[in-house]
Amino acid sequence: MTSTSTAPSLGAWLTLDSVFAAELMVRTGFDWAVIDLQHGALGTDSVVPLLSAVQGAGVEAWVRTQATNYAQANWALDMGADVVVVPQIGSAAQAREAVGFCRYAPEGHRSWGPVRAALRPASAPRQRVYLMIEDTNGLAEAEAICATPGLDGILIGTADLTLSLAGSASDILGGAVFDAVRTIVEACTRHGLDVAAYGGSQEMTTACAENGIRTVALAADYELLHEGAQAALALARGTFAAEGVRL
Numbered sequence: 512m513t514s515t516s517t518a519p520s521l522g523a524w525l526t527l528d529s530v531f532a533a534e535l536m537v538r539t540g541f542d543w544a545v546i547d548l549q550h551g552a553l554g555t556d557s558v559v560p561l562l563s564a565v566q567g568a569g570v571e572a573w574v575r576t577q578a579t580n581y582a583q584a585n586w587a588l589d590m591g592a593d594v595v596v597v598p599q600i601g602s603a604a605q606a607r608e609a610v611g612f613c614r615y616a617p618e619g620h621r622s623w624g625p626v627r628a629a630l631r632p633a634s635a636p637r638q639r640v641y642l643m644i645e646d647t648n649g650l651a652e653a654e655a656i657c658a659t660p661g662l663d664g665i666l667i668g669t670a671d672l673t674l675s676l677a678g679s680a681s682d683i684l685g686g687a688v689f690d691a692v693r694t695i696v697e698a699c700t701r702h703g704l705d706v707a708a709y710g711g712s713q714e715m716t717t718a719c720a721e722n723g724i725r726t727v728a729l730a731a732d733y734e735l736l737h738e739g740a741q742a743a744l745a746l747a748r749g750t751f752a753a754e755g756v757r758l
Contacts, residue, residue, distance in 0.1 A: 517725045524731035526551035532732050533564045543571035549598055581612035591627040594639045596666050601648035603655035613640045614661045639663035644695055645671035653695050657702040664705035667695055696723050
C-alpha cells in the first residue's frame with residue numbers, strides 16, 4: 512500500500528464560527544480546509560463567509576454536511592463549495608442517494624440553482640463529492656459504495672470506525688482499525704477514487720501515510736488553539752518555577 516509517487520494533500524479542519532480563525536489556519540499553507548457543519552460550532556449562516564475566507568486565500572474549500580442531510584449537500588454546492596463531504600454512509604443505497612443530490616441530471620437529481628457557484632471560474636475543476644465510511648455497515652459495503660457513479664472520493668471516519676469496531680475511540684491506532692482502513696483504501700483504488708482521512712496527531716498522520724492515504728486533514732482549529740494555550744501556560748509556569756516563584 513505504501514507509495515511515494517503521489518504528493519500529499521494536507522488539509523485543515525474548521526469548527527469555529529470565525530472568519531479570522533479560518534484565515535489564520537488557511538494562510539499557513541494548507542491545500543484545503545473543511546468547514547464542518549456536522550460537529551462544528553457554526554451554522555449555515557457562516558458557510559458563505561467561511562467559503563470566501565478559505566477560497567480567497569487560494570485554498571480549496573470543503574463543506575462537511577450534517578449526516579443524511581443530502582439537501583444540505585446540494586445547497587453547499589450551490590454556495591460554491593469545491594467539495595462536499597457527506598458523513599455516515601452505511602450502504603450502497605445511501606451512497607447513491609447522497610451522490611444523486613449532488614449531481615445534475617442525468618447523473619443525479621440536483622436542483623438547478625448554482626447561485627454563488629456561478630462565480631467559479633470556467634477553468635475550475637468540477638465540484639467533487641466525498642462520502643464518509645465510518646462504521647461496520649459501511650465497511651461491509653465498501654466495495655459497492657466505492658462503485659457509486661459520480662463519486663469522487665471517500666473520507667474515512669477513523670474515530671467512528673474505531674468505535675464501531677472496538678467500542679472505544681482509544682484504540683484508533685489498533686490493528687483491527689487499520690485492517691479495515693486498508694480494505695477501504697483498496698476498494699477506493701480499484702474504483703479510481705481519492706481516499707482521505709483525519710490525522711489529528713503525528714502518529715495518526717504517519718499511519719495514514721503507511722496505509723497509502725495521501726489526502727490527510729492534519730488538525731482542527733479548536734485543537735490547535737487548546738494545545739497552543741496549554742503549551743504556553745506550561746512554559747510560563749515552568750519559567751516561574753525555575754526562578755523559585757511559588758505558583
